[in-house]
Amino acid sequence: MKRKIMGAAGLAGAFVAGMVVATAFGGGMSAGEAKTLGAAVQEQQVTVQRVISPTVTDEDIALLRRDIRAMKMQVIEQNMSLSDTEAEKFWPIYNHYTKDLVEVNNQKYALLKQYAEMWATMTDQDALIYVRHWLEADGEAQALRLKYVPVVSQVLPGRKAATFFQLDRRLNMIIDLQLFSQIPLAHVKE
Secondary structure, rough: OOOOOHHHHHHHHHHHHHHHHHHHHOOOOOOOHHHHHHHHHHHOOEOOOOOOOOOOOHHHHHHHHHHHHHHHHHHHHHHHHOOOOHHHHHHHHHHHHHHHHHHHHHHHHHHHHHHHHHHHHOOOHHHHHHHHHHHHHHHHHHHHOOOOOOOOHHHHHHHHHHHHHHHHHHHHHHHHHHOOOOOOOOOOOO
């Protein structure tokens, strides 16, 4: 059985690869720039063939989150085409939104860490509790986005506000996919 687990640098690299795709498709980066950045990212990945018990440290998560925030902001900036006036009004709201989102993501990362620690000894009840908590965290992220729709739409025209939420949702989905695809399923056929 093979499992692919990446360290923080590898997770960040995989995330950047996703960001490159998102930016290239969003029009914020030329195909040549995307290819060059994508090649650099591929060199950073680390693969471990067999892992008995996945581990995620607080340091891994902190490093990943810091890198992701910077990259996410860059992708949003490249794809939003904000005027100076719009940018002056939008970025403080974005920073406040990000601060609120950190609280929700703290729950997600705590769940990831807990899952990694208990994966080998997880009971059926533990697995169901994990799923419920994960879905609750997803619901909180969705509620936060809904809370910010009227706030963002007060400072940006509708299409630009919609673009922000599309980008934010896509980027968060990429982050979740990259991060959670690195841990094994609760039950794996051997």
